[in-house]
Amino acid sequence: MAGPLQRVLMRSAASAMHRAKASEWHYGPGFDPQKAAAQYEALTMLVLASGAEIEWLTDADDGLADSVFTHDPSLMTDHGAIILAMGKALRRAEPGLHEAAYRRMEVPILGRIEHPGQVEGGDCVWVDSRTLAVGRGVRT
Known part of the structure; x- marks a missing residue:
C-alpha cells in the first residue's frame, strides 16, 4: 500500500462465486x-500489466464466495503475514486459505488474531512502511 505492488494473492471469481x-x-x-x-x-x-506477480489461492469448490476479496483475511508486513479473524x-x-498459501510460498506467519478478537484487512491501511491505520467498525 505504501509502494509498488510486487506480489499479489488472488482467487478466481469464476470458481469462488x-x-x-x-x-x-x-x-x-x-x-x-x-x-x-x-x-x-x-x-x-491490470495486476499483471503492473508487473506484479500473482500467487493464486486454491480453486477448490468450498463455497467461500467472498474469498476473492483477498485483502481481508490477512495483513502483510515487511517481515511476514498476520492471520486475521473475520467478523462476517x-x-x-x-x-x-491464506495460512496454507503462505506456508506453500514460505512467507513467515508472524501471528494471528484469535477469537473473540476480530479484524479484517479492509479496515487496515499502511500509510507508509512504519504506520498502519486501523479503522474501528462492525468487523474490527
Whole structure:
C-alpha cells in the first residue's frame, strides 16, 4: 500500500462465486456471477500489466464466495503475514486459505488474531512502511 505492488494473492471469481447466492452473501439483487468473473479477469489483467506477480489461492469448490476479496483475511508486513479473524461469519474459514498459501510460498506467519478478537484487512491501511491505520467498525 505504501509502494509498488510486487506480489499479489488472488482467487478466481469464476470458481469462488459461481454458486454464490446473492441474498446469503448480501450482494444485492443485481449480482451476476458471470459478470463478476469477467470483471475479476479484467482486474487480473491490470495486476499483471503492473508487473506484479500473482500467487493464486486454491480453486477448490468450498463455497467461500467472498474469498476473492483477498485483502481481508490477512495483513502483510515487511517481515511476514498476520492471520486475521473475520467478523462476517460466512468468511471465518478464509484465513485458513491464506495460512496454507503462505506456508506453500514460505512467507513467515508472524501471528494471528484469535477469537473473540476480530479484524479484517479492509479496515487496515499502511500509510507508509512504519504506520498502519486501523479503522474501528462492525468487523474490527
